[in-house]
Amino acid sequence: MNAEETIKNKLSEYLDLIHFDIRDKTGKHIHHRSFDGGLHLSITLVSDGFKDMPLLDRHQLVYKALGTLIKNEIHALSMKTYSAEEWKQQC
Structure with missing residues (x-):
């Protein structure tokens, strides 16, 4: 199982996800002196939870x-979290 599937499965234990988007931005950081190998991720989650x-x-949560x-495994995580109603307003 890859990181995206693992993350989605863990989140699904707590939330009924309407929308799940994950972006791996690790590649933008591999040349930094302080890079420790951890993932740099950006996620967007939509759930009525x-x-x-x-x-x-x-x-x-x-x-x-x-x-x-x-x-x-995750060094940096940015996230946007929306209810279904908030998500509709964003689109």
Whole structure:
């Protein structure tokens, strides 16, 4: 299983995902002196589980779902989290 599938599976244990998009930006960082081999990811998540949930709580839920991946494999993670209604407004 690749990193994208692993991440989606872990998130799906906590959220019913309507939309899931992940971008691996690690390649932009491999020449940095401080590069430690960890993944640099950007994710967009849409779930009604985020409805009426403050942004900080959403991000904490994502970090909880990813668990040890955050500590061991992911060096940097940017995320956008939307409820279905918020997502429709973005499109």
